[in-house]
Amino acid sequence: MISIQNLQFHYPNSEFRLTVPEFAVSPGEKIAVVGPSGSGKTTLLNLLAGILTPKQGKVRVGEVAVSDLGDAGRRDFRISNIGFVFQDFELLDYLSILDNILHPYRITGALKLTSEVRQRAISLTEQMGIAEHLKKHPGKLSQGEKQRAAICRALLPNPDLILADEATGNLDPANKTRILDLLFKSVVDHDATLVAVTHDHELLPRFDRVVDFSDFQQGSGSEDTEETISPPPTPDPQPPTPNPQASP
């Protein structure tokens, strides 16, 4: 599903370096990516999603060399093939839950919002157990309910790859397990591949494989933990520990 070869990446005006000699994920695998803060985990997800492009090397998702696509191509690929689940849910306060779930279909011409899509969205919410909240705004929902809505949004375009960045980070222990269960089930049901960044070591055994990211980082900088696409993140003062080998 995912293939990275000789990838090198650094942010402009930053000493942070990410070097990934080889990284591969099989279709349907559920991978956990762990590592210290600033080690490049989120950077990796951004590279996989085509949000960032490597200075060197290739990133392939499925049959597509994402790193070779232009901006528009990467965006269209991303929205149609990759589902994102964020730590802070990233739901829009001013949209209802249903509108949040349908949001990807309103922000790109690559996806067409049809009645069938709406029906699928409602069906997803029923599966997630949040169907009665469709008309509410996110402010009225619990953390767990919000994350389930975010998962629905990520799953609605039927993506092949789901990237979860600390998806359970803001949840209480009971909800963490529940959400992970739902995420795993959805991934299985949709025949998708999951790459999840997590700090929760109790959850690691549930994944098919754990990748320790401290092996990949080089240089003295680090990624910014904040999601800054433009301008680039500020460098981390801790020196990284490079490990070019990543064992599947």
Add this chain to the structure above:
Amino acid sequence: MKLTRLLILLVFLAIATQTFAAKRLSIYTVNYPLAYFAERIGGDQVTVTFPAPEDVDPAYWMPDQKTITAYQQADLILLNGANYAKWVDKVSLPRSKMVDTSSKFKDRYVNISEATTHTHGASGAHAHESLAFTTWLDFSLARLQAESIYIALARKRPMAEMAFKRNFQALADDLERLDTRIRAIVARDPGRALLGSHPVYDYLKHGYGMNLRSVHWEPDQAPSMSQWNDLKQILEEHRAEVMLWEGEPLADSASRLKEKGLGSKVFSPCGNRPEDGDFLSVMQQNATNLEQAFR
């Protein structure tokens, strides 16, 4: 087709002209002399209305609201001036239609010598009670009043000015003849003492230099004892032999006057419409009576 249209247009114009020509000027006056003058001068171009009832003195008459509205809607309102028709000061009339027929001889207005005025406080201005107003009894002034009417009519209907002028000339000649006749009568004995039964002969007196004093008697009322006493006192200074009356006096009054050596002659001011005749015939009769008084 064109000819038909032309004919229709001509007929229409004829009707319009007829209609226009047929519409008379509506003239309202405050007394009969002015009405007579307006009728004489205006002829068939005017409809003259003098609405005061026949049995009232127009100088003291007060028209009702309906009549005042009729005055407001007239084409011309002929006023006598000299404070005649005191009601004029108490109503709203359009100045654009008002003609003060005596405005050209305001300097010849006469104050009533026997009148009593009033003021407020010791030095206040007087109220206007003291002007004599029978201006038409001086026929030279009557001619000027007639001339004002002619000018007003000519301005209102310039197309008929020639007719108005002709009519005015005829009236003016009649008034001038009267004027000449009265002057000739008085000239026979300029100092002849006369009495007037009512203070309405001031313009006659001043206009023709008559030696005349007035009392305040009514022809249809018997004078009171005090009035007879006042007369007696007057006669001691003013040895008149004839009293001029506004109308035919009571037989008793006349005979008592006769006993005192005073004859009675009628000189009607003709402020209202006479029962018989018109203004001219009444004045001519007045002149005849005056002639007899000067014999």
Add this chain to the structure above:
Amino acid sequence: MNSLYLAWQYIRFNKFKTIILVASITLIAVLPLSLEILLAESERQLLNRAESTPLLIGAKGSALDLAMNSLYFDDEVPELLTMAAADRVYDTDLALPIPLYVRFQTRGHPIVGTTFDYFDFRKLKIAKGQPLTMLGDCVLGAKVAAELELGPGDSLVSSPENLFDLAGVYPLKMKVVGVLTPNHSADDLAVFVDIKTAWIIQGLGHGHQDVTRTRDSSVILKRSEGNVAANAKLFHYTEITDENLDGFHFHGDTSIYPVSAVIAVPYDDKSGTLLRGRYLEGDESQQIILPAEVIDGLLQNIFRIRNVLDAVIALVGLATLLAIVLVFTLSLRLRQREIQTIFKLGCRKATISRMMMAEIVLILMFCAVLSSAALGVIDSNAEELVRRLFIG
């Protein structure tokens, strides 16, 4: 469409911010435009009234006060003339004089003393009742009648000039005999009386029992040859009725009675020119003005002030616009996270711009609708507003 939908949802959710933005922008748009409408209407009304008044004669002094008092029945009474000024015009045979005496008030409305000709001159028609006929009658402008709920048969009392009026301007009870049709001018707001009635209000004319014939010696100050002087005990009627009308009179020569102005209606253009020429002498105590010129001059001054107002509004508008730009910029900054999220989801930059623009478009659309509605209301009520706000 999606951009508009998302923008609409955003605006709906942030009602408070949206309302403030819409209100601010609408105000900036409406203020100068409505001012323009009102000023244009003021100009039209003022000029209309002035142009329909050929010549105005008054005492030498402020031409503007003369025009404003005579045309719009302004409170400021100019230097007074006498009725002789009207007689002077009449005697020239060049114009019809219409005297005005606008000095007194009744229940907040000006009492306009004039002559019967005024109504024909201004083409005023009677809607109810009848025109002025007797002393003491009054005819109401349409708005006065509506405001005071009066009609023919009712009465109205003139107001004293000041609280301790000891000079004889005593309240006169006037009889309402008619109501005029709406004229859409200052005439709608006035109470019309014959000028002689105005003089009675002032105390120059009055009614009382006949003192030359009274037997009540307590009202007599002094009797002399041909005159009776009455004292202050003599009761003056405060109302003119059919019964006491005969007792009303004026003292002295009415040609010296006061008027505030004389409208001169020339019989033709040449007469107007000739008449104006007669007031050019150096020692002339009266002035003759063309009201249209005076009001036009006033309006020029107003336009000068309007330029200042426009500049002030422009500055305020600029400041408001800058504030609005700041609000949008801050809003963008606050929404940075949202923008990053949707960018991460796969939204193009152009789409993000379109979404932000859609919000601005929607807000501007609301502003346009509100502004149009507000301006529509102002425009359709401009005549009334101008009368109330500027002319009074």
